[in-house]
Amino acid sequence: EAEVAQSPRYKITEKSQAVAFWCDPISGHATLYWYRQILGQGPELLVQFQDESVVDDSQLPKDRFSAERLKGVDSTLKIQPAELGDSAMYLCASSPGEETQYFGPGTRLLVL
Amino acid sequence: DQQVKQNSPSLSVQEGRISILNCDYTNSMFDYFLWYKKYPAEGPTFLISISSIKDKNEDGRFTVFLNKSAKHLSLHIVPSQPGDSAVYFCAASNSGTYKYIFGTGTRLKVLA
Numbered sequence: 001e002a003e004v005a006q007s008p009r010y011k012i013t014e015k016s017q018a019v020a021f022w023c024d025p026i027s028g029h030a031t032l033y034w035y036r037q038i039l040g041q042g043p044e045l046l047v048q049f050q051d052e053s054v055v056d057d058s059q060l061p062k063d064r065f066s067a068e069r070l071k072g073v074d075s076t077l078k079i080q081p082a083e084l085g086d087s088a089m090y091l092c093a094s095s096p097g098e099e100t101q102y103f104g105p106g107t108r109l110l111v112l
Numbered sequence: 113d114q115q116v117k118q119n120s121p122s123l124s125v126q127e128g129r130i131s132i133l134n135c136d137y138t139n140s141m142f143d144y145f146l147w148y149k150k151y152p153a154e155g156p157t158f159l160i161s162i163s164s165i166k167d168k169n170e171d172g173r174f175t176v177f178l179n180k181s182a183k184h185l186s187l188h189i190v191p192s193q194p195g196d197s198a199v200y201f202c203a204a205s206n207s208g209t210y211k212y213i214f215g216t217g218t219r220l221k222v223l224a
Contacts, residue, residue: 004155031210042116042201042214043156056211091155095210099144103155 002026004104006092012110018080021107025074025094031055033101034067034077035091043091049075082111115139116204118215126223131189133218135202138183142204146212147176147187150199159200160187163207192222 005024013019025032030051035043046065048056051072060067064083069075079086089108093101117136125131135145143164148156162169162176162185169176175188189196199219203212 042216045211048211099207099210100146100158100161101212102158105155
């Protein structure tokens, strides 16, 4: 069964450092999402791609976060510089253009 | 402003009994709803969905009920099994936007 792949699964970094997360969606899925989930809360959308184009990045803190999906397939989310409050689970999801989204295993980030 | 609310942070149920998880929403434009299950250190797994043109959708042990006038939906799990112990999220969207707002989750514990 096809799955969304994410790496790394865990990342520990010091504040002010740069971090990057990678996501490979299910093959053929045109829509890709990055979410942030803080412990005890639900996932919050950071950015939504349709192919290589950004559809919604209204909740992305653009002073320090960036996301790209250059060829409309895999995607990278970057944080520079990381802050203590960025500690969270970063989830990637993809969708073939229907209503259901399929999530990857997530990257758990700890900023010290 | 929390547009999707899961007011019970946790729920304990005896094995074999019914689990009922509740979700309320405030945005009348929402017309498609999903339920996800999440185990620790994993990404959310899709469980079941419902469109606003229906008031019930069933898949095996899982049934989702939608009350549009009350802006309320519920997930019923019958019979509950220990493997159902997880955090359950409801999510809502305005169909066609493919953009979901998630609730804060309910932690279900099924006691053997």
